Amino acid sequence: MTLELVCPAGTPSALRAAVEAGADAVYCGFRDETNARNFPGLNFSAEELHEGIRFAHRHGVRVLVAINTFMRAGIADAAADPWKIALACAEDAGADAVILADLAVLDHAATHHPGLRLHLSVQAAAATPEAIGFYAEAFGVKRVVLPRVLSVEEIAVLNQAIAVETEAFVFGGLCPMTEGRCALSSYATGRSPNLDGVCSPPEHVDYAQAPEGTTARLAGFAIDRFAPTQLAGYPTLCKGSFVAGGKTSHLFEDPVSLNAAGLVARLAKAGVTALKIEGRQRGKGYVAEVVRTFRAVVEAVETGRDPVEAERRLSSLVEGGRQTSGAYRKQWR
Amino acid sequence: MNRIGLTLGPLLFNWSAERLRGFYEGVARHSAFDRVHLGEVVCGKRMPFSDRVWPELIGMLEDAGKEVVLSTLALPATPRERRSVLEICRDGHLVEINDLTGLPVRTGLPFVVGPLVNVYSEGAARFLAARGAQTICMPVELSLASIGAIAAACRDVEIEVFAFGRLPLALSSRCYHARLHGLHKDSCQFVCERDPDGIDVETLEGQPFLAANGIQTLSHGVHAFCPTPAEAAAARIRRLRLSPHSTDMVIAGDIYRAVLDGVTTPAQALARLRELRLPGELVDGYARGAAGCSPAAP
Known part of the structure; x- marks a missing residue:
């Protein structure tokens, strides 16, 4: 072997x-x-x-x-x-x-x-x-x-x-999504893995700092929020924190x-x-x-x-x- | 010039047998759709329930003069799921492939290629046409310009465009409905049946963003591509596909038929769509080569 x-x-x-x-x-x-x-x-x-x-x-x-x-x-x-x-x-x-x-x-x-x-x-x-x-x-x-x-x-x-x-x-x-079959990035930003070879591209990333912590956004969508003591991660769309059914969670995949x-x-x-x-x-x-x-x-x-x-x-x-x-x-x- | 066809795509959500019967009865009796897709595309676990209903619905729709297409699973995994794809592909009906699993047994017979198969260029469309693709519904990410280029190069294929509904954006082997409810896919308790249009996914700031439907992720926004007859003809679009939702799909079909026939303008069509009970705001960015979430014209 x-x-x-x-x-x-x-x-x-x-x-x-x-x-x-x-x-x-x-x-x-x-x-x-x-x-x-x-x-x-x-x-x-x-x-x-x-x-x-x-x-x-x-x-x-x-x-x-x-x-x-x-x-x-x-x-x-x-x-x-x-x-x-x-x-x-x-x-x-x-x-x-x-x-x-x-x-x-x-x-x-x-x-x-x-x-x-x-x-x-x-x-x-x-x-x-x-x-x-x-x-x-x-x-x-x-x-x-x-x-x-x-x-x-x-x-x-x-x-x-x-x-x-x-x-x-x-x-x-x-990737939690089946690769090659994911258009989440282009839905938010216009650029995607299949079309452009990129996912959650850096030119659409923005970190907004506030006393309560840092919000990481992708094309204006808040993808995750980090406490002031936390290192703010990159806002990869499918690893974000979202609200569904009244629950806040890393719905698709944890970071x-x-x-x-x-x-x-x-x-x-x-x-x-x-x-x-x-x-x-x-x-x-x-x-x-x-x-x-x-x-x-x-x-x-x-x-x-x-x-x-x-x-x-x-x-x-x-x-x-x-x-x-x-x-x-x-x-x- | 031939009239542009109107397709009712496969239902992506988990509806009860009773709801399916009522829905497709209305479609058979009153709707403007000339082609209707039946079959489970998203989750093989739903098939034991819906599979019992399809045979009677096929007969009912065909009696009403609709062309029926049998849609197949987008991510077949278990031996039972693969067998089901192969059995449907051996069927005499027109079938829709949503993954290449069914392609070998279907080669040489006519088939429809669903929007979840990656056909991004003339070369890919030609390759599938040579194997029997009769209709290709373009991936939702493609712009109208790209669609027009493919259609111009592949004139023997009927080019279909996803024109209404939450956009099917991603697939996974993980079930998000189950995960949200603290369950695993194998013991999911079919919690997805509670959400007839998928469950809304918002950002931490309360902004509507996506929707989860079992292993599928859709847009929160409802895509609405309403071309004038001239625009559709210029891009050589031969069919528009409307994706079933809990709203009145018969009226939605009428709205699209009217705009395709030049009876109403796209602006009027969008205004009438907004009067329906929709699960999200109208978006149309992909058609314009922009981000898919870009709002449709007010």
Whole structure:
């Protein structure tokens, strides 16, 4: 049993940090709306990708390029289509695979870049054997990044029913909504993951300070309120505090991050090929620490040792200090 | 030019069998809808109750001259839910896929693509058309400009636009109705049946914002896209979809029929919609390429 550790690289320096810390593969995206982490100061130019891939390959590490947003309608000039350009650039740079979500992008890749290995992004939300089988048959997809709607038991059953590899998120930011099927951000701000590669974008964020505390707003909507002694968190829409049925609560999800380190052995047994760490928006120091620690978890699990020490270190790296195992445990639902 | 069709989309909420019968009886007898969707889209746990009602409603609506489309689950997960999607997709009726689970068995037969399937560009629409998509209801986020571009490139597909109702914004495997009531999805006690339009979600400052409906999150605002016949024709829109709510949907259908036929203006249509008992204020930002919550013209 060997588990592949797939690690985030939001910048060239994070890529080098992940490679040196023990990643088996890193994933990254171009500096535009073709990837789902289209934030200022992140991502790669074509030249940076070339260089990053050369560096990773010298260390025996694979590079996966996320082109996982949805192609825009009305692009008159195909030669200027950012998604088509991104596919060509990824192939040209020697990417080991591209991570795609959109039918149009998948169709273009399968037709015009038959040499590219295709992975299905979590944004495609393919959670059934039938849907995954369709992507494999229609486009030759070799691996699916599992939507975060499945329990470990369901992943085990699914892996019995499909012929492609699966990759499961184990650490980092967590969407309670099915990714690729959420328009909450564009409802409030006009910009969304599917259309723009952003969620709850920073230009719509506002913190209003008052004696009783700080209100964090997104496009004018109060998303959460923090006491003067509390550190005000980022107003990610689905992690906000809302009022429904007379109750105030974090209705959709508490401000928590995913930490499934304790489930690695069970995920491996369920037939998962690769473990994915979220965090392309994080700095190289964080990436190095998380990758190094997860490498220790994987090695402990693979040699039958108890990974408890490494798990404890990971708990301290969780954003905001609060963690969940998400949908992997059925009670989450 | 062909008349623009009027679709009554699938009911997204958990209504009792009795309420379903009464509602669709009215739709069959008096409404302007030429196409009506039946079937559970949101939660497989509701199906044992509603599945008993659909067969009689299909017959009743077809006898009244309505075209019936069978809608399928948006997030099938359990073996029973997947089986149900596949069975419906093998049916002789026109079906709506809301996830790609049903696509392999339906390929080659005509089908409708629901707004919860991501068709954001000409390429995606063409891909599905080649597999049998007859009607594609565009994702709610898309602007009228994008819809027009897709429709112009895919003239053999009927382009439908979500034109009335709370916007279906997100899906989850977690049930928010259950979570709100301190329950888990597996033992939810069907608390969602208490809220015929979903439960209102407000901000901490009391601003209406969203609505929860089981595993689905909708807008609090009621989207209202009322084009003139010329605007609809220019964007090559062939159908408008109205999403069922507890308000009088027969009247809502009449309002849209009148505006599509050029009998009333969009402003008059919006004014008449505002006279209905709606669960939220009218919004229409998405159609204009703005935030979805932007209010419709006063």
